[in-house]
Structure formats: structure tokens, C-alpha cells
Amino acid sequence: MDCFSYRGAELYAEDTPVEAIVERFGTPCYIYSRKALETALAEYQSALAGCDHLVCYAVKANSNLAVLDILARQGAGFDIVSRGELERVIAAGGDPAKVVFSGVGKRPEEMAFALEQDIACFNVESAAELEVLAAVAAEMGKVAPVSVRVNPDVDAKTHPYISTGLKENKFGVTVEEARQVYRRAAQLDSIAVVGIDCHIGSQLTEISPFIDALRRLLALVDELAGDGIELRHLDLGGGLGVRYADETPPAVADYIAAIRRELGERQVKLVFEPGRSIAANAGLLVTRVEYLKPTPAHNFALVDAAMNDLLRPSLYQAWMDIQPVRHRDGSEDASWDVVGPVCETGDFLGKARQLRLEAGDLLAVSGAGAYGFTMSSNYNSRPRAPEIIVDGASIHCARERETIADLMRGEHRLPD
Numbered sequence: 049m050d051c052f053s054y055r056g057a058e059l060y061a062e063d064t065p066v067e068a069i070v071e072r073f074g075t076p077c078y079i080y081s082r083k084a085l086e087t088a089l090a091e092y093q094s095a096l097a098g099c100d101h102l103v104c105y106a107v108k109a110n111s112n113l114a115v116l117d118i119l120a121r122q123g124a125g126f127d128i129v130s131r132g133e134l135e136r137v138i139a140a141g142g143d144p145a146k147v148v149f150s151g152v153g154k155r156p157e158e159m160a161f162a163l164e165q166d167i168a169c170f171n172v173e174s175a176a177e178l179e180v181l182a183a184v185a186a187e188m189g190k191v192a193p194v195s196v197r198v199n200p201d202v203d204a205k206t207h208p209y210i211s212t213g214l215k216e217n218k219f220g221v222t223v224e225e226a227r228q229v230y231r232r233a234a235q236l237d238s239i240a241v242v243g244i245d246c247h248i249g250s251q252l253t254e255i256s257p258f259i260d261a262l263r264r265l266l267a268l269v270d271e272l273a274g275d276g277i278e279l280r281h282l283d284l285g286g287g288l289g290v291r292y293a294d295e296t297p298p299a300v301a302d303y304i305a306a307i308r309r310e311l312g313e314r315q316v317k318l319v320f321e322p323g324r325s326i327a328a329n330a331g332l333l334v335t336r337v338e339y340l341k342p343t344p345a346h347n348f349a350l351v352d353a354a355m356n357d358l359l360r361p362s363l364y365q366a367w368m369d370i371q372p373v374r375h376r377d378g379s380e381d382a383s384w385d386v387v388g389p390v391c392e393t394g395d396f397l398g399k400a401r402q403l404r405l406e407a408g409d410l411l412a413v414s415g416a417g418a419y420g421f422t423m424s425s426n427y428n429s430r431p432r433a434p435e436i437i438v439d440g441a442s443i444h445c446a447r448e449r450e451t452i453a454d455l456m457r458g459e460h461r462l463p464d
């Protein structure tokens with residue numbers, strides 16, 4: 049479902065003209081659709097109906113409090129990778145009992161905080177981490193629920209920076225090592241083994257790598273059962289891709305159905321950690337064209353959003369669609385490189401885009417709801433953009449634009 053669409057020449061977010069939002073909040077500006085977020089989550093939930101499950105939205109994709117609030121109200125759990133993300137979930141009204149804690153470098157202080165909050169599960173990523181977690185829990189008189197993140201060594205066939213399930217990646221432990229880690233975990237009084245997990249990468253556009261990973265996990269689950277270690281849940285991570293350009297990722301329903309088919313009659317609680325497939329297409333980044341700069345080699349459209357606002361094109365050579373907020377008639381399209389003002393040649397939002405542009409025009413970058421704002425920075429001392437949630441015809445400011453004073457907060461000149 050597309051919550052961003054044209055009415056005549058004009059782009060709308062749900063029932064709100066994008067221009068009306070820009071009038072109030074300026075550019076660059078992130079706009080999210082409440083309905084798109086809810087619909088994306090509901091697709092997972094309905095595909096999992098009739099089966100014990102928990103959908104843990106991956107907070108790192110978009111951690112705005114209002115976004116988390118919207119998803120929490122619809123019953124989502126959360127996948128976190130830091131204490132900060134857990135504090136956000138709590139501040140947004142999320143339930144810690146539905147939180148799983150991933151990440152290769154959890155610190156003892158983060159573990160202690162998560163134990164205090166009684167989260168659902170620690171997704172342990174190494175033998176060393178298990179020992180630290182056991183010690184922290186013992187010290188607190190707690191029992192830490194754990195799952196071991198297995199690296200199933202499957203090729204997710206995605207960009208190398210977002211592929212996480214190959215043996216050369218830093219994530220999880222090998223299937224062979226996992227068995228040892230589980231045996232050790234079963235001996236520790238302050239650890240309760242509750243599940244198994246994997247997350248093989250992001251922006252996957254095929255089902256087969258997920259099924260390969262699942263088979264490897266299930267073989268391990270059976271071996272562990274033989275060792276007397278029973279697992280209650282199976283967490284298959286996130287990673288389902290979305291359409292940015294001409295990709296054809298499987299529908300959520302087909303992806304879940306394939307997994308349920310593979311599981312057959314097994315009685316196990318299913319956990320998923322989707323991020324991108326919930327949030328990406330629920331967001332736009334809107335930017336204004338400041339200058340047109342035709343040169344012999346390229347036509348540059350200099351816009352007021354940059355790699356600090358939206359890093360994906362620069363970091364992953366990600367292609368994200370760029371469309372005008374108001375279609376112009378008349379003049380011919382030309383090919384434009386849409387670039388920001390940051391002092392890096394890698395600072396671009398899109399290259400060779402066929403657009404009909406004049407200075408002052410507004411452009412909307414699609415698919416910006418996930419890994420957009422959360423990866424933004426203050427590079428070049430640029431305040432971060434506001435985040436606006438549209439709900440039908442109403443507009444909610446979910447995060448104000450940063451001020452220059454915000455940027456300097458906590459900095460101190462030398463004493464005289």
C-alpha cells in the first residue's frame with residue numbers, strides 16, 4: 049500500500065499535501081505515514097496468525113519515539129542493540145517483556161539495565177559475552193534469558209556491508225561453536241536458555257537464503273534436543289527487502305508462509321526482527337533545490353539535504369527514488385545529479401535522474417523511513433532534520449529540527 053501518492057500534480061502524504069508540511073517545518077524534512085507503519089506491521093501479524101509469535105521491530109531502522117509508540121500500540125515487540133534503544137522503547141510506552149537484545153558488543157552496564165527491565169531475551173553473540181552476562185546476572189541475583197545468535201554461513205546475496213550471515217562476518221557464532229555455547233549456558237545457574245536466533249543480512253530479495261538458514265538452525269535445534277536442551281523460540285531476525293527501484297522482494301505473507309511450511313508441525317514460538325520492511329516505505333525525505341548548476345560533464349541540482357541527512361546513497365551506493373513534490377509541465381526533462389552541500393564528492397542523493405527542475409523546487413526521496421534519520425549526523429555542523437508524522441489529514445511533529453545551540457551543547461572552550 050502506498051501512503052504517498054499524487055493528487056493531480058501534487059504529492060500527498062496520506063491526506064496531507066507535502067507542501068503544507070514544508071510550509072510549517074521547512075526543509076530538509078522527514079515525513080512518515082502512520083498508516084504505512086501500521087499496515088506494514090499488520091502484514092507480519094496477520095501472516096503469523098494462529099501461530100505463537102512475536103514481531104520485534106528493529107529499533108535501529110527508525111527509533112523516533114512516535115514511531116515506536118505507533119508500533120507498540122499495535123502490539124509490536126522490539127529488537128534493540130543498545131541501552132539507548134531500550135530507553136527509547138520504554139519512553140515510547142513499549143513493553144520490555146517483548147524486547148530482544150541483539151548486538152556483538154553489549155557492555156555489562158547495558159546488560160544490567162536490561163536485566164532490571166526484565167527483557168524477553170539476550171541474543172548472545174559469543175562465548176565471551178555469555179560469561180559476562182552470566183556474571184552480571186549472578187551479581188544481581190537474576191537469571192538472564194538467552195538465545196545464541198547462530199551465523200548459519202549462508203549468502204544473503206545482498207550488499208556486502210549489510211550481509212551478516214557469512215562466516216567471515218563478525219556476527220554470531222558458527223553452528224559448531226553454538227553447540228558448545230549452549231552446553232555451557234545450560235550449566236550456568238544465572239542463565240536460562242530460551243531460544244535460538246539468526247539474522248543473515250538486510251534488504252534480502254529472495255526467500256531461499258532465509259530457508260537455508262532456517263534448515264541449519266533446525267538441524268542444530270534437533271541436536272540440542274538430543275543433548276537435553278529444549279528451545280522455546282526460534283528468532284529468524286529481520287532482513288526482508290523492500291522495493292527501492294526495480295527489486296521484487298517477496299511479500300511478507302509469502303515469506304512467512306514459506307517459513308511456516310518449512311517448520312511443519314514443530315511447536316515453537318516464532319520471533320522476527322523486521323526493521324526495513326516495516327519502516328522504509330513509510331517515510332520520505334523532502335528537500336529543496338537551492339541551485340541548478342549545469343556543467344560540461346554533469347548537470348548538478350544542489351539541494352538542501354545531504355549525506356549527513358541521508359547516508360544510504362553515499363554509504364552503500366543505494367538507489368533511492370527521487371520525485372518532484374509538484375510535477376511541472378512545459379520544459380523538457382534533463383538528467384540531474386542530485387547532490388548536497390557537504391564537502392565530499394561522495395555527497396549525493398541520486399545520480400543521472402530524469403527530472404524537470406527549477407531552483408526552489410521541492411523533491412521527495414522515497415524509501416527514507418528506514419536507516420534514514422537514524423543514520424544521520426551533524427557532519428559539517430548541519431542540524432538534523434525534523435521528523436513529521438502524518439495521520440490522515442493531521443500532522444504531528446515527532447521531532448523538532450535541531451538548532452545550532454543543540455549542536456554545541458556540552459562543548460566547552462579552554463579555560464583562559
Ligand SMILES: *Cc1c(COP(=O)(O)O)cnc(C)c1O
Nearest residue numbers: 106150250286287321322323324
Ligand atoms: C539490523 C538488524 C535487524 C533489522 O534488519 P532489517 O533488514 O532492517 O529488517 C534485525 N536484527 C538484527 C540483529 C539486526 O542487526
